[in-house]
Amino acid sequence: SFKTDEHNRRYPVHGPVDAKTQVLLRKKEKRVTSWPDLIARVFRIDVKADVDAIHPTEFCHNCWTIMHRKFSSAPCEVYFPRNATMEWHPHTPSCDICHTVRRGLKRKRHQPNVQLSKKLKTVLDQARQARQRKRRAHARISSKEVMKKITNCSKIHLGTNLLAVDFPAHFVKSISCQICEHILADPVETSCKHVFCRICILRCLKVMGSYCPSCRYPCFPTDLESPVKSFLSILNSLVVKCPAKECNEEVSLEKYNHHVSSHKESKETFVHINKGGRPRQHLLSLTRRAQKHRLRELKMQVKAFADKEEGGDVKSVCLTLFLLALRARNEHRQANELEAIMQGRGSDL
Incomplete structure:
Protein backbone atom coordinates (compact mmCIF):
# COMPACT_ATOMS: atom_id res chain seq x y z
CA SER A 1 0.00 0.00 0.00
CA PHE A 2 1.00 3.68 -0.16
CA LYS A 3 1.72 3.95 3.56
CA THR A 4 3.50 0.65 4.16
CA ASP A 5 5.77 0.44 1.11
CA GLU A 6 7.36 3.87 0.88
CA HIS A 7 9.95 2.85 -1.74
CA ASN A 8 7.18 2.43 -4.33
CA ARG A 9 5.96 5.99 -3.86
CA ARG A 10 5.87 8.36 -6.80
CA TYR A 11 5.87 12.15 -6.72
CA PRO A 12 4.67 14.49 -9.50
CA VAL A 13 7.50 16.35 -11.21
CA HIS A 14 5.46 19.50 -11.84
CA GLY A 15 3.47 19.55 -8.60
CA PRO A 16 3.95 21.37 -5.29
CA VAL A 17 6.23 19.90 -2.61
CA ASP A 18 4.69 17.56 -0.05
CA ALA A 19 3.94 18.55 3.55
CA LYS A 20 7.04 16.92 5.08
CA THR A 21 9.42 18.62 2.65
CA GLN A 22 7.58 21.93 3.09
CA VAL A 23 8.09 21.79 6.87
CA LEU A 24 11.82 21.11 6.36
CA LEU A 25 12.19 24.00 3.90
CA ARG A 26 10.45 26.36 6.33
CA LYS A 27 12.90 25.36 9.07
CA LYS A 28 15.80 26.08 6.73
CA GLU A 29 14.14 29.35 5.59
CA LYS A 30 14.05 28.27 1.95
CA ARG A 31 11.44 29.83 -0.35
CA VAL A 32 11.15 26.90 -2.74
CA THR A 33 7.53 25.67 -3.01
CA SER A 34 7.48 23.50 -6.15
CA TRP A 35 9.31 20.35 -7.21
CA PRO A 36 10.83 21.85 -10.43
CA ASP A 37 12.66 24.54 -8.41
CA LEU A 38 13.86 21.95 -5.88
CA ILE A 39 15.05 19.56 -8.63
CA ALA A 40 16.94 22.41 -10.30
CA ARG A 41 18.73 23.30 -7.04
CA VAL A 42 19.70 19.74 -6.07
CA PHE A 43 20.27 17.93 -9.39
CA ARG A 44 21.04 20.97 -11.64
CA ILE A 45 18.32 19.87 -14.10
CA ASP A 46 15.65 22.19 -15.52
CA VAL A 47 12.40 20.21 -15.90
CA LYS A 48 10.07 23.17 -16.48
CA ALA A 49 10.25 22.76 -20.26
CA ASP A 50 9.60 19.00 -20.20
CA VAL A 51 6.94 17.51 -22.49
CA ASP A 52 4.58 15.09 -20.73
CA ALA A 53 4.39 12.84 -23.80
CA ILE A 54 8.16 12.29 -23.78
CA HIS A 55 9.67 13.05 -20.38
CA PRO A 56 8.75 11.30 -17.11
CA THR A 57 5.99 13.00 -15.12
CA GLU A 58 6.93 11.41 -11.77
CA PHE A 59 10.10 10.71 -9.77
CA CYS A 60 10.87 7.95 -7.27
CA HIS A 61 11.22 7.93 -3.49
CA ASN A 62 15.02 7.60 -3.74
CA CYS A 63 15.29 10.98 -5.48
CA TRP A 64 12.89 12.42 -2.89
CA THR A 65 15.19 11.16 -0.12
CA ILE A 66 18.24 12.73 -1.77
CA MET A 67 16.47 16.11 -2.03
CA HIS A 68 15.15 15.81 1.52
CA ARG A 69 18.56 15.05 3.02
CA LYS A 70 20.23 17.74 0.95
CA PHE A 71 18.59 20.35 3.19
CA SER A 72 18.75 18.37 6.47
CA SER A 73 21.83 18.41 8.72
CA ALA A 74 21.72 14.68 9.51
CA PRO A 75 24.58 12.54 8.11
CA CYS A 76 23.52 10.28 5.31
CA GLU A 77 24.74 7.43 3.16
CA VAL A 78 22.14 7.71 0.40
CA TYR A 79 22.73 5.74 -2.79
CA PHE A 80 23.44 7.98 -5.72
CA PRO A 81 23.91 6.60 -9.25
CA ARG A 82 27.50 6.18 -10.32
CA ASN A 83 26.87 7.39 -13.84
CA ALA A 84 26.33 11.00 -14.77
CA THR A 85 22.87 12.57 -14.81
CA MET A 86 20.72 11.30 -17.69
CA GLU A 87 20.23 13.70 -20.58
CA TRP A 88 16.86 13.79 -22.34
CA HIS A 89 17.34 13.96 -26.10
CA PRO A 90 14.71 15.19 -28.62
CA HIS A 91 12.11 12.59 -29.51
CA THR A 92 12.64 10.67 -32.77
CA PRO A 93 10.78 7.75 -34.41
CA SER A 94 13.84 5.54 -33.83
CA CYS A 95 13.94 6.22 -30.08
CA ASP A 96 15.63 3.39 -28.16
CA ILE A 97 13.47 3.95 -25.09
CA CYS A 98 9.89 4.17 -26.34
CA HIS A 99 9.97 2.30 -29.68
CA THR A 100 7.22 -0.25 -30.36
CA VAL A 101 7.66 -3.81 -29.18
CA ARG A 102 9.05 -6.20 -31.76
CA ARG A 103 6.31 -8.42 -33.16
CA GLY A 104 7.28 -11.96 -34.01
CA LEU A 105 7.43 -15.52 -32.83
CA LYS A 106 8.61 -15.99 -29.30
CA ARG A 107 11.67 -18.13 -28.77
CA LYS A 108 10.83 -21.39 -27.10
CA ARG A 109 12.05 -21.39 -23.54
CA HIS A 110 13.53 -24.40 -21.86
CA GLN A 111 11.68 -25.57 -18.82
CA PRO A 112 13.67 -25.07 -15.61
CA ASN A 113 15.21 -28.20 -14.25
CA VAL A 114 13.12 -29.22 -11.28
CA GLN A 115 15.79 -31.69 -10.20
CA LEU A 116 18.27 -28.88 -9.44
CA SER A 117 18.89 -29.08 -5.73
CA LYS A 118 18.60 -26.18 -3.33
CA LYS A 119 22.16 -26.72 -2.23
CA LEU A 120 23.48 -26.16 -5.76
CA LYS A 121 21.38 -23.00 -6.07
CA THR A 122 22.84 -21.73 -2.81
CA VAL A 123 26.39 -22.44 -4.00
CA LEU A 124 25.77 -20.61 -7.27
CA ASP A 125 24.26 -17.61 -5.46
CA GLN A 126 27.21 -17.42 -3.08
CA ALA A 127 29.68 -17.60 -5.96
CA ARG A 128 27.83 -14.84 -7.81
CA GLN A 129 27.78 -12.62 -4.71
CA ALA A 130 31.50 -13.23 -4.14
CA ARG A 131 32.25 -12.19 -7.73
CA GLN A 132 30.17 -9.04 -7.29
CA ARG A 133 31.96 -8.14 -4.04
CA LYS A 134 35.34 -8.69 -5.68
CA ARG A 135 34.32 -6.56 -8.67
CA ARG A 136 33.11 -3.74 -6.41
CA ALA A 137 36.30 -3.86 -4.30
CA HIS A 138 38.47 -3.75 -7.43
CA ALA A 139 36.48 -0.78 -8.79
CA ARG A 140 36.82 1.01 -5.43
CA ILE A 141 40.60 0.49 -5.36
CA SER A 142 41.06 1.63 -8.96
CA SER A 143 38.88 4.69 -8.31
CA LYS A 144 41.00 5.62 -5.27
CA GLU A 145 44.20 5.28 -7.32
CA VAL A 146 42.75 7.53 -10.03
CA MET A 147 41.82 10.17 -7.44
CA LYS A 148 45.34 10.07 -5.96
CA LYS A 149 46.77 10.70 -9.44
CA ILE A 150 44.36 13.61 -9.90
CA THR A 151 45.32 15.31 -6.62
CA ASN A 152 49.09 14.67 -6.96
CA CYS A 153 49.77 16.27 -3.57
CA SER A 154 52.56 14.08 -2.18
CA LYS A 155 55.06 16.99 -2.36
CA ILE A 156 52.85 19.55 -0.57
CA HIS A 157 51.00 17.45 2.06
CA LEU A 158 52.46 15.60 5.05
CA GLY A 159 52.16 11.82 5.28
CA THR A 160 50.84 10.10 8.40
CA ASN A 161 54.26 8.46 8.89
CA LEU A 162 55.56 11.84 10.13
CA LEU A 163 53.32 11.75 13.23
CA ALA A 164 55.48 11.77 16.35
CA VAL A 165 53.03 9.56 18.30
CA ASP A 166 51.87 6.09 17.24
CA PHE A 167 48.10 6.74 17.27
CA PRO A 168 45.42 4.03 16.76
CA ALA A 169 44.53 3.31 13.14
CA HIS A 170 40.97 4.67 13.44
CA PHE A 171 42.23 7.98 14.87
CA VAL A 172 44.81 8.31 12.08
CA LYS A 173 42.05 7.70 9.54
CA SER A 174 39.87 10.39 11.12
CA ILE A 175 42.60 13.07 10.78
CA SER A 176 43.59 11.96 7.26
CA CYS A 177 42.16 13.06 3.92
CA GLN A 178 39.96 10.31 2.47
CA ILE A 179 41.31 11.01 -1.03
CA CYS A 180 45.10 11.36 -0.66
CA GLU A 181 45.40 9.69 2.80
CA HIS A 182 47.78 12.44 3.99
CA ILE A 183 47.31 14.53 7.15
CA LEU A 184 44.49 17.00 6.51
CA ALA A 185 45.69 20.33 5.10
CA ASP A 186 43.18 23.21 5.07
CA PRO A 187 40.34 20.75 5.84
CA VAL A 188 36.79 21.24 4.56
CA GLU A 189 33.61 19.31 5.35
CA THR A 190 30.93 18.23 2.87
CA SER A 191 27.18 18.20 3.52
CA CYS A 192 27.42 14.42 4.12
CA LYS A 193 29.93 15.00 6.99
CA HIS A 194 33.07 13.74 5.22
CA VAL A 195 36.33 15.70 5.62
CA PHE A 196 38.94 16.28 2.88
CA CYS A 197 41.85 18.56 2.06
CA ARG A 198 40.47 21.60 0.25
CA ILE A 199 42.72 21.27 -2.80
CA CYS A 200 42.04 17.50 -3.09
CA ILE A 201 38.23 17.72 -3.03
CA LEU A 202 38.17 20.70 -5.43
CA ARG A 203 40.34 18.85 -7.97
CA CYS A 204 38.22 15.70 -7.69
CA LEU A 205 34.95 17.63 -8.06
CA LYS A 206 36.33 19.29 -11.18
CA VAL A 207 37.50 16.04 -12.83
CA MET A 208 35.30 13.23 -11.42
CA GLY A 209 31.96 15.04 -11.08
CA SER A 210 29.80 16.73 -8.45
CA TYR A 211 29.53 13.98 -5.85
CA CYS A 212 31.29 13.00 -2.63
CA PRO A 213 34.22 10.60 -3.33
CA SER A 214 33.38 8.59 -0.18
CA CYS A 215 29.61 8.03 -0.40
CA ARG A 216 28.73 9.45 -3.88
CA TYR A 217 26.20 11.86 -2.35
CA PRO A 218 25.64 15.02 -4.47
CA CYS A 219 28.30 17.59 -3.56
CA PHE A 220 29.25 20.96 -5.05
CA PRO A 221 32.10 23.39 -4.24
CA THR A 222 29.58 25.80 -2.72
CA ASP A 223 28.56 23.13 -0.16
CA LEU A 224 32.04 22.90 1.39
CA GLU A 225 32.32 24.28 4.93
CA SER A 226 34.99 24.49 7.61
CA PRO A 227 34.83 21.71 10.26
CA VAL A 228 33.94 22.47 13.89
CA LYS A 229 36.54 24.35 15.96
CA SER A 230 37.11 21.47 18.38
CA PHE A 231 38.19 19.21 15.49
CA LEU A 232 40.51 21.90 14.12
CA SER A 233 42.11 22.44 17.55
CA ILE A 234 42.81 18.69 17.86
CA LEU A 235 44.26 18.64 14.34
CA ASN A 236 46.51 21.67 14.92
CA SER A 237 47.81 20.25 18.22
CA LEU A 238 49.19 17.10 16.56
CA VAL A 239 52.98 16.79 16.84
CA VAL A 240 54.87 15.92 13.65
CA LYS A 241 58.54 15.29 12.88
CA CYS A 242 60.43 17.71 10.69
CA PRO A 243 61.29 15.91 7.39
CA ALA A 244 64.56 17.85 6.95
CA LYS A 245 67.64 15.61 6.96
CA GLU A 246 69.65 17.40 9.66
CA CYS A 247 66.67 18.39 11.82
CA ASN A 248 65.21 15.99 14.39
CA GLU A 249 62.87 18.55 15.93
CA GLU A 250 59.21 17.76 16.65
CA VAL A 251 56.74 20.62 16.21
CA SER A 252 52.97 20.98 16.34
CA LEU A 253 51.09 21.03 13.05
CA GLU A 254 50.01 24.62 13.71
CA LYS A 255 53.66 25.83 13.89
CA TYR A 256 54.98 23.54 11.15
CA ASN A 257 54.89 26.12 8.32
CA HIS A 258 56.81 28.65 10.42
CA HIS A 259 59.41 26.00 11.31
CA VAL A 260 59.90 24.99 7.66
CA SER A 261 60.19 28.64 6.57
CA SER A 262 63.09 29.06 9.01
CA HIS A 263 64.88 26.20 7.21
CA LYS A 264 64.32 27.91 3.86
CA GLU A 265 65.67 31.23 5.16
CA SER A 266 68.82 29.58 6.45
CA LYS A 267 69.34 27.92 3.05
CA GLU A 268 68.92 31.27 1.28
CA THR A 269 71.35 33.04 3.63
CA PHE A 270 74.27 30.62 3.15
CA VAL A 271 74.78 28.61 -0.02
CA HIS A 272 77.38 25.92 0.74
CA ILE A 273 80.07 25.15 -1.82
CA ASN A 274 82.66 22.38 -1.91
CA LYS A 275 85.77 24.53 -2.40
CA GLY A 276 87.38 25.53 0.89
CA GLY A 277 84.34 24.47 2.93
CA ARG A 278 83.49 28.12 3.75
CA PRO A 279 79.86 29.35 3.53
Whole structure:
Protein backbone atom coordinates (compact mmCIF):
# COMPACT_ATOMS: atom_id res chain seq x y z
CA SER A 1 0.00 0.00 0.00
CA PHE A 2 1.00 3.68 -0.16
CA LYS A 3 1.72 3.95 3.56
CA THR A 4 3.50 0.65 4.16
CA ASP A 5 5.77 0.44 1.11
CA GLU A 6 7.36 3.87 0.88
CA HIS A 7 9.95 2.85 -1.74
CA ASN A 8 7.18 2.43 -4.33
CA ARG A 9 5.96 5.99 -3.86
CA ARG A 10 5.87 8.36 -6.80
CA TYR A 11 5.87 12.15 -6.72
CA PRO A 12 4.67 14.49 -9.50
CA VAL A 13 7.50 16.35 -11.21
CA HIS A 14 5.46 19.50 -11.84
CA GLY A 15 3.47 19.55 -8.60
CA PRO A 16 3.95 21.37 -5.29
CA VAL A 17 6.23 19.90 -2.61
CA ASP A 18 4.69 17.56 -0.05
CA ALA A 19 3.94 18.55 3.55
CA LYS A 20 7.04 16.92 5.08
CA THR A 21 9.42 18.62 2.65
CA GLN A 22 7.58 21.93 3.09
CA VAL A 23 8.09 21.79 6.87
CA LEU A 24 11.82 21.11 6.36
CA LEU A 25 12.19 24.00 3.90
CA ARG A 26 10.45 26.36 6.33
CA LYS A 27 12.90 25.36 9.07
CA LYS A 28 15.80 26.08 6.73
CA GLU A 29 14.14 29.35 5.59
CA LYS A 30 14.05 28.27 1.95
CA ARG A 31 11.44 29.83 -0.35
CA VAL A 32 11.15 26.90 -2.74
CA THR A 33 7.53 25.67 -3.01
CA SER A 34 7.48 23.50 -6.15
CA TRP A 35 9.31 20.35 -7.21
CA PRO A 36 10.83 21.85 -10.43
CA ASP A 37 12.66 24.54 -8.41
CA LEU A 38 13.86 21.95 -5.88
CA ILE A 39 15.05 19.56 -8.63
CA ALA A 40 16.94 22.41 -10.30
CA ARG A 41 18.73 23.30 -7.04
CA VAL A 42 19.70 19.74 -6.07
CA PHE A 43 20.27 17.93 -9.39
CA ARG A 44 21.04 20.97 -11.64
CA ILE A 45 18.32 19.87 -14.10
CA ASP A 46 15.65 22.19 -15.52
CA VAL A 47 12.40 20.21 -15.90
CA LYS A 48 10.07 23.17 -16.48
CA ALA A 49 10.25 22.76 -20.26
CA ASP A 50 9.60 19.00 -20.20
CA VAL A 51 6.94 17.51 -22.49
CA ASP A 52 4.58 15.09 -20.73
CA ALA A 53 4.39 12.84 -23.80
CA ILE A 54 8.16 12.29 -23.78
CA HIS A 55 9.67 13.05 -20.38
CA PRO A 56 8.75 11.30 -17.11
CA THR A 57 5.99 13.00 -15.12
CA GLU A 58 6.93 11.41 -11.77
CA PHE A 59 10.10 10.71 -9.77
CA CYS A 60 10.87 7.95 -7.27
CA HIS A 61 11.22 7.93 -3.49
CA ASN A 62 15.02 7.60 -3.74
CA CYS A 63 15.29 10.98 -5.48
CA TRP A 64 12.89 12.42 -2.89
CA THR A 65 15.19 11.16 -0.12
CA ILE A 66 18.24 12.73 -1.77
CA MET A 67 16.47 16.11 -2.03
CA HIS A 68 15.15 15.81 1.52
CA ARG A 69 18.56 15.05 3.02
CA LYS A 70 20.23 17.74 0.95
CA PHE A 71 18.59 20.35 3.19
CA SER A 72 18.75 18.37 6.47
CA SER A 73 21.83 18.41 8.72
CA ALA A 74 21.72 14.68 9.51
CA PRO A 75 24.58 12.54 8.11
CA CYS A 76 23.52 10.28 5.31
CA GLU A 77 24.74 7.43 3.16
CA VAL A 78 22.14 7.71 0.40
CA TYR A 79 22.73 5.74 -2.79
CA PHE A 80 23.44 7.98 -5.72
CA PRO A 81 23.91 6.60 -9.25
CA ARG A 82 27.50 6.18 -10.32
CA ASN A 83 26.87 7.39 -13.84
CA ALA A 84 26.33 11.00 -14.77
CA THR A 85 22.87 12.57 -14.81
CA MET A 86 20.72 11.30 -17.69
CA GLU A 87 20.23 13.70 -20.58
CA TRP A 88 16.86 13.79 -22.34
CA HIS A 89 17.34 13.96 -26.10
CA PRO A 90 14.71 15.19 -28.62
CA HIS A 91 12.11 12.59 -29.51
CA THR A 92 12.64 10.67 -32.77
CA PRO A 93 10.78 7.75 -34.41
CA SER A 94 13.84 5.54 -33.83
CA CYS A 95 13.94 6.22 -30.08
CA ASP A 96 15.63 3.39 -28.16
CA ILE A 97 13.47 3.95 -25.09
CA CYS A 98 9.89 4.17 -26.34
CA HIS A 99 9.97 2.30 -29.68
CA THR A 100 7.22 -0.25 -30.36
CA VAL A 101 7.66 -3.81 -29.18
CA ARG A 102 9.05 -6.20 -31.76
CA ARG A 103 6.31 -8.42 -33.16
CA GLY A 104 7.28 -11.96 -34.01
CA LEU A 105 7.43 -15.52 -32.83
CA LYS A 106 8.61 -15.99 -29.30
CA ARG A 107 11.67 -18.13 -28.77
CA LYS A 108 10.83 -21.39 -27.10
CA ARG A 109 12.05 -21.39 -23.54
CA HIS A 110 13.53 -24.40 -21.86
CA GLN A 111 11.68 -25.57 -18.82
CA PRO A 112 13.67 -25.07 -15.61
CA ASN A 113 15.21 -28.20 -14.25
CA VAL A 114 13.12 -29.22 -11.28
CA GLN A 115 15.79 -31.69 -10.20
CA LEU A 116 18.27 -28.88 -9.44
CA SER A 117 18.89 -29.08 -5.73
CA LYS A 118 18.60 -26.18 -3.33
CA LYS A 119 22.16 -26.72 -2.23
CA LEU A 120 23.48 -26.16 -5.76
CA LYS A 121 21.38 -23.00 -6.07
CA THR A 122 22.84 -21.73 -2.81
CA VAL A 123 26.39 -22.44 -4.00
CA LEU A 124 25.77 -20.61 -7.27
CA ASP A 125 24.26 -17.61 -5.46
CA GLN A 126 27.21 -17.42 -3.08
CA ALA A 127 29.68 -17.60 -5.96
CA ARG A 128 27.83 -14.84 -7.81
CA GLN A 129 27.78 -12.62 -4.71
CA ALA A 130 31.50 -13.23 -4.14
CA ARG A 131 32.25 -12.19 -7.73
CA GLN A 132 30.17 -9.04 -7.29
CA ARG A 133 31.96 -8.14 -4.04
CA LYS A 134 35.34 -8.69 -5.68
CA ARG A 135 34.32 -6.56 -8.67
CA ARG A 136 33.11 -3.74 -6.41
CA ALA A 137 36.30 -3.86 -4.30
CA HIS A 138 38.47 -3.75 -7.43
CA ALA A 139 36.48 -0.78 -8.79
CA ARG A 140 36.82 1.01 -5.43
CA ILE A 141 40.60 0.49 -5.36
CA SER A 142 41.06 1.63 -8.96
CA SER A 143 38.88 4.69 -8.31
CA LYS A 144 41.00 5.62 -5.27
CA GLU A 145 44.20 5.28 -7.32
CA VAL A 146 42.75 7.53 -10.03
CA MET A 147 41.82 10.17 -7.44
CA LYS A 148 45.34 10.07 -5.96
CA LYS A 149 46.77 10.70 -9.44
CA ILE A 150 44.36 13.61 -9.90
CA THR A 151 45.32 15.31 -6.62
CA ASN A 152 49.09 14.67 -6.96
CA CYS A 153 49.77 16.27 -3.57
CA SER A 154 52.56 14.08 -2.18
CA LYS A 155 55.06 16.99 -2.36
CA ILE A 156 52.85 19.55 -0.57
CA HIS A 157 51.00 17.45 2.06
CA LEU A 158 52.46 15.60 5.05
CA GLY A 159 52.16 11.82 5.28
CA THR A 160 50.84 10.10 8.40
CA ASN A 161 54.26 8.46 8.89
CA LEU A 162 55.56 11.84 10.13
CA LEU A 163 53.32 11.75 13.23
CA ALA A 164 55.48 11.77 16.35
CA VAL A 165 53.03 9.56 18.30
CA ASP A 166 51.87 6.09 17.24
CA PHE A 167 48.10 6.74 17.27
CA PRO A 168 45.42 4.03 16.76
CA ALA A 169 44.53 3.31 13.14
CA HIS A 170 40.97 4.67 13.44
CA PHE A 171 42.23 7.98 14.87
CA VAL A 172 44.81 8.31 12.08
CA LYS A 173 42.05 7.70 9.54
CA SER A 174 39.87 10.39 11.12
CA ILE A 175 42.60 13.07 10.78
CA SER A 176 43.59 11.96 7.26
CA CYS A 177 42.16 13.06 3.92
CA GLN A 178 39.96 10.31 2.47
CA ILE A 179 41.31 11.01 -1.03
CA CYS A 180 45.10 11.36 -0.66
CA GLU A 181 45.40 9.69 2.80
CA HIS A 182 47.78 12.44 3.99
CA ILE A 183 47.31 14.53 7.15
CA LEU A 184 44.49 17.00 6.51
CA ALA A 185 45.69 20.33 5.10
CA ASP A 186 43.18 23.21 5.07
CA PRO A 187 40.34 20.75 5.84
CA VAL A 188 36.79 21.24 4.56
CA GLU A 189 33.61 19.31 5.35
CA THR A 190 30.93 18.23 2.87
CA SER A 191 27.18 18.20 3.52
CA CYS A 192 27.42 14.42 4.12
CA LYS A 193 29.93 15.00 6.99
CA HIS A 194 33.07 13.74 5.22
CA VAL A 195 36.33 15.70 5.62
CA PHE A 196 38.94 16.28 2.88
CA CYS A 197 41.85 18.56 2.06
CA ARG A 198 40.47 21.60 0.25
CA ILE A 199 42.72 21.27 -2.80
CA CYS A 200 42.04 17.50 -3.09
CA ILE A 201 38.23 17.72 -3.03
CA LEU A 202 38.17 20.70 -5.43
CA ARG A 203 40.34 18.85 -7.97
CA CYS A 204 38.22 15.70 -7.69
CA LEU A 205 34.95 17.63 -8.06
CA LYS A 206 36.33 19.29 -11.18
CA VAL A 207 37.50 16.04 -12.83
CA MET A 208 35.30 13.23 -11.42
CA GLY A 209 31.96 15.04 -11.08
CA SER A 210 29.80 16.73 -8.45
CA TYR A 211 29.53 13.98 -5.85
CA CYS A 212 31.29 13.00 -2.63
CA PRO A 213 34.22 10.60 -3.33
CA SER A 214 33.38 8.59 -0.18
CA CYS A 215 29.61 8.03 -0.40
CA ARG A 216 28.73 9.45 -3.88
CA TYR A 217 26.20 11.86 -2.35
CA PRO A 218 25.64 15.02 -4.47
CA CYS A 219 28.30 17.59 -3.56
CA PHE A 220 29.25 20.96 -5.05
CA PRO A 221 32.10 23.39 -4.24
CA THR A 222 29.58 25.80 -2.72
CA ASP A 223 28.56 23.13 -0.16
CA LEU A 224 32.04 22.90 1.39
CA GLU A 225 32.32 24.28 4.93
CA SER A 226 34.99 24.49 7.61
CA PRO A 227 34.83 21.71 10.26
CA VAL A 228 33.94 22.47 13.89
CA LYS A 229 36.54 24.35 15.96
CA SER A 230 37.11 21.47 18.38
CA PHE A 231 38.19 19.21 15.49
CA LEU A 232 40.51 21.90 14.12
CA SER A 233 42.11 22.44 17.55
CA ILE A 234 42.81 18.69 17.86
CA LEU A 235 44.26 18.64 14.34
CA ASN A 236 46.51 21.67 14.92
CA SER A 237 47.81 20.25 18.22
CA LEU A 238 49.19 17.10 16.56
CA VAL A 239 52.98 16.79 16.84
CA VAL A 240 54.87 15.92 13.65
CA LYS A 241 58.54 15.29 12.88
CA CYS A 242 60.43 17.71 10.69
CA PRO A 243 61.29 15.91 7.39
CA ALA A 244 64.56 17.85 6.95
CA LYS A 245 67.64 15.61 6.96
CA GLU A 246 69.65 17.40 9.66
CA CYS A 247 66.67 18.39 11.82
CA ASN A 248 65.21 15.99 14.39
CA GLU A 249 62.87 18.55 15.93
CA GLU A 250 59.21 17.76 16.65
CA VAL A 251 56.74 20.62 16.21
CA SER A 252 52.97 20.98 16.34
CA LEU A 253 51.09 21.03 13.05
CA GLU A 254 50.01 24.62 13.71
CA LYS A 255 53.66 25.83 13.89
CA TYR A 256 54.98 23.54 11.15
CA ASN A 257 54.89 26.12 8.32
CA HIS A 258 56.81 28.65 10.42
CA HIS A 259 59.41 26.00 11.31
CA VAL A 260 59.90 24.99 7.66
CA SER A 261 60.19 28.64 6.57
CA SER A 262 63.09 29.06 9.01
CA HIS A 263 64.88 26.20 7.21
CA LYS A 264 64.32 27.91 3.86
CA GLU A 265 65.67 31.23 5.16
CA SER A 266 68.82 29.58 6.45
CA LYS A 267 69.34 27.92 3.05
CA GLU A 268 68.92 31.27 1.28
CA THR A 269 71.35 33.04 3.63
CA PHE A 270 74.27 30.62 3.15
CA VAL A 271 74.78 28.61 -0.02
CA HIS A 272 77.38 25.92 0.74
CA ILE A 273 80.07 25.15 -1.82
CA ASN A 274 82.66 22.38 -1.91
CA LYS A 275 85.77 24.53 -2.40
CA GLY A 276 87.38 25.53 0.89
CA GLY A 277 84.34 24.47 2.93
CA ARG A 278 83.49 28.12 3.75
CA PRO A 279 79.86 29.35 3.53
CA ARG A 280 79.29 31.70 0.64
CA GLN A 281 78.00 35.19 1.50
CA HIS A 282 74.59 36.37 0.39
CA LEU A 283 74.49 38.53 -2.73
CA LEU A 284 73.07 41.62 -0.97
CA SER A 285 75.86 41.62 1.63
CA LEU A 286 78.58 42.03 -1.05
CA THR A 287 80.06 45.26 -2.39
CA ARG A 288 78.89 46.59 -5.73
CA ARG A 289 82.08 45.44 -7.41
CA ALA A 290 81.70 41.92 -6.01
CA GLN A 291 78.05 41.85 -7.07
CA LYS A 292 79.04 42.76 -10.64
CA HIS A 293 81.68 40.03 -10.63
CA ARG A 294 79.27 37.33 -9.39
CA LEU A 295 76.45 38.35 -11.76
CA ARG A 296 78.69 38.84 -14.80
CA GLU A 297 77.55 35.64 -16.54
CA LEU A 298 73.86 36.32 -15.79
CA LYS A 299 74.26 39.89 -17.07
CA MET A 300 75.65 38.61 -20.37
CA GLN A 301 72.73 36.17 -20.73
CA VAL A 302 70.14 38.90 -20.03
CA LYS A 303 71.82 41.25 -22.51
CA ALA A 304 71.87 38.53 -25.19
CA PHE A 305 68.17 37.79 -24.58
CA ALA A 306 67.28 41.51 -24.73
CA ASP A 307 69.18 41.99 -27.99
CA LYS A 308 67.47 38.97 -29.53
CA GLU A 309 63.88 39.33 -28.27
CA GLU A 310 63.31 42.90 -26.98
CA GLY A 311 65.39 45.07 -29.29
CA GLY A 312 68.15 45.63 -26.73
CA ASP A 313 65.86 46.91 -23.94
CA VAL A 314 67.73 45.41 -20.96
CA LYS A 315 65.85 47.56 -18.44
CA SER A 316 62.40 46.15 -19.34
CA VAL A 317 63.73 42.57 -19.13
CA CYS A 318 65.21 43.19 -15.66
CA LEU A 319 62.02 44.87 -14.43
CA THR A 320 59.94 41.96 -15.70
CA LEU A 321 62.19 39.47 -13.88
CA PHE A 322 61.87 41.51 -10.69
CA LEU A 323 58.07 41.64 -11.12
CA LEU A 324 57.88 37.85 -11.52
CA ALA A 325 60.03 37.38 -8.40
CA LEU A 326 57.67 39.59 -6.36
CA ARG A 327 54.64 37.66 -7.60
CA ALA A 328 56.31 34.36 -6.74
CA ARG A 329 56.84 35.53 -3.13
CA ASN A 330 53.19 36.74 -2.87
CA GLU A 331 54.31 40.36 -2.49
CA HIS A 332 51.47 41.57 -4.69
CA ARG A 333 51.27 45.15 -3.37
CA GLN A 334 54.86 45.94 -4.38
CA ALA A 335 54.33 44.05 -7.64
CA ASN A 336 51.26 46.18 -8.47
CA GLU A 337 53.21 49.39 -7.78
CA LEU A 338 56.07 48.21 -9.99
CA GLU A 339 53.64 47.23 -12.75
CA ALA A 340 52.01 50.67 -12.60
CA ILE A 341 55.44 52.32 -12.94
CA MET A 342 56.32 50.07 -15.88
CA GLN A 343 53.06 50.98 -17.66
CA GLY A 344 53.61 54.72 -17.06
CA ARG A 345 50.88 55.18 -14.45
CA GLY A 346 53.20 55.95 -11.51
CA SER A 347 56.27 57.98 -10.70
CA ASP A 348 59.51 57.18 -12.45
CA LEU A 349 62.00 54.80 -10.81
